[in-house]
Amino acid sequence: MARKREKPVSPRSLLGPYGRLFAVPGAVWFSLAGWVARLPLPMLGLGAVLLVEGESGSYALAGAVAGTLALSAAVGGPLWSRAMDRRGQGRVLQVAMAAYLLTGLAFVGVVVGDAPRVTWFVLGALTGASLPGIGAMVRARWAAALEDAERRQTAFAFESVVDEVVFVVGPPLVTVLGTLVAPAAGFTTGIVLGTVGGLWLARQRDTEPVAVPVTTGGPSRLTAALGPAVVVVSLAYLGVGTVFGAMDVVVVGFAEEQGVPALAGLALALYAGGSLVAGLAYGVARLRGTLAGRFLGTAVAFGLAAQGLWAVSSLPLLVGAGFLAGLAVAPVLVSGASLVESRVPRSALTEALSWTNTGLTLGVTAGSALAGAAVDAWGAQAAFAVPALAAAGAAVLALGAAPLLRRAPGPVEASPSRVGDPVGG
CATH class of the missing domain: 1.20.1250.20 (MFS general substrate transporter like domains)
Incomplete structure (x- = not known):
């Protein structure tokens, strides 16, 4: 019996969900x-x-x-x-x-x-x-x-x-x-x-x-915006941001040590390109499991992918390790935002998402400072330890906080909106 050939996945079918968003x-x-x-x-x-x-x-x-x-x-x-x-x-x-x-x-x-x-x-x-x-x-x-x-x-x-x-x-x-x-x-x-x-x-x-005005008798807006899921994701994002800030500094320093400073931009572009590709793919993937489980899985993948940076000793290895590490970036950011969105009342959602951005921003600032000091003290090749350890720290923190994330969330009120979704659920 002839085996039925599977229809190949086309770019149009992959990108179709993104096009339908703008309906x-x-x-x-x-x-x-x-x-x-x-x-x-x-x-x-x-x-x-x-x-x-x-x-x-x-x-x-x-x-x-x-x-x-x-x-x-x-x-x-x-x-x-x-x-x-x-x-x-x-x-x-x-x-x-x-x-x-x-x-x-x-x-x-x-x-x-x-x-x-x-x-x-x-x-x-x-x-x-x-x-x-x-x-x-x-x-x-x-x-x-x-x-x-x-x-x-x-x-x-x-x-x-x-x-x-x-x-x-x-x-x-x-x-x-x-x-x-x-x-x-x-x-x-x-x-x-x-x-x-x-x-x-x-x-x-x-x-x-x-907008949802402040009311008396309910939980405070700050408590709603800084629930366990938001705190865990924000702290994990602190590690992710540290990787961002450190990579910019260490890659530039390593390229200069290798005598080809102009190639630093290429290495960083491929790092960002890996994240872009993974983000597009993750956005249309229909994954099983809970949002908490997805966040934990992507955080661990992020921590593991960055460990390849320990092996960087040449520009080709940097390009490969950077692209691999970049593939794990967007999934952890998307899964974290989805988890926060699912656990926070709509009346505090913008603030909650801003706290996760704060974690990223503080991490970028810390990563740049730590990486700069590491490059001066150890040299650029050894300074790849900074982003590698920061990524591992984000994964360990997410795993350690897993019991908090697995608790059944309270009810989240429906989302009032002035916009109609023509596709619906």
């Missing part, structure tokens, strides 16, 4: 606006370094100012998100963008004008604190618009790919502007792009989640 009214525009508004995320830190170093000649001062900006953004993002859950994204985002534009331009002014150094730190901190969690806002819109959990996973995977594109496009753009045009050009461009994208998103009121 949701307004989805194309809020996702595109969110992409533009997120471009400053990788541009501001590097842009601040290029600006401050270009005006002062000090990398130490530049790193300190950029670190202050990043830390204030990590704290300010969840606070803006809490206000958005209560009062609506559009109203709060307009205020945030006004503050972001004013403080960002003022920061450029005091640095270029050589004002007292304390003003550099103050305005850098205010600029970072004015930047809301755009990624969390866009994901909250998807969660409000899509009824089916599998389609929300696809949407979160798509946004993870958008994040990868942002971090691929942003650094080269800010470097070209900051080095070939003027030290202030890259940072200023990030401020302008963020403001344009943020205000564009703020105008799209029809797709924003319905």
Whole structure:
């Protein structure tokens, strides 16, 4: 009996679920606006370094100012998100963008004008604190618009790919502007792009989640936003972010040690490319098991995949190990966002997702600092221990917290939305 030939999987069938996402009214525009508004995320830190170093000649001062900006953004993002859950994204985002534009331009002014150094730190901190969690806002819109959990996973995977594109496009753009045009050009461009994208998103009121005002007698909004699942995912993301920050520094240092600094960009692009490919595939996969189980599985895979970095001794090995490690990045980020979305009331979802972004941001800051110190002390090849150990730590933490994640979650209220999902569940 002749065996029936299986129909091969075509790119069209693989990417079809992503195309169907944008049948949701307004989805194309809020996702595109969110992409533009997120471009400053990788541009501001590097842009601040290029600006401050270009005006002062000090990398130490530049790193300190950029670190202050990043830390204030990590704290300010969840606070803006809490206000958005209560009062609506559009109203709060307009205020945030006004503050972001004013403080960002003022920061450029005091640095270029050589004002007292304390003003550099103050305005850098205010600029970072004015930047809301755009990624969390866009994901909250998807969660409000899509009824089916599998389609929300696809949407979160798509946004993870958008994040990868942002971090691929942003650094080269800010470097070209900051080095070939003027030290202030890259940072200023990030401020302008963020403001344009943020205000564009703020105008799209029809797709924003319905605000839920504070009520008395129920659990506090902070308690709802920082439940066990959110804390575990945020701490695991701290390890993931440490890997991100460390890889940027160690790969550049290793390429310089090998005498081919220009190839650092290629290695980092392939690392990001591995995550992009895995994110697209994970978003359309129909996996069995619970969301907690998926998160634990992807966290362990992330920890194991990064252990190949211990073997890096040449650029070909770096390319291979980096691509393999990159394949595990997007799945753990998507599964973590899906788990948080399933465990948090809609009235606190934007804030909860912002706390996970805070974990990533703090990790990136810590990873850059630790990796820089390790490269100076041990050399770049030995410094690959930093991302490898950070990835292992994220996996161990997730496994250790498994009992918390396996507890039956409480009921999550239905998602009120102004948007109708034409595909439905």
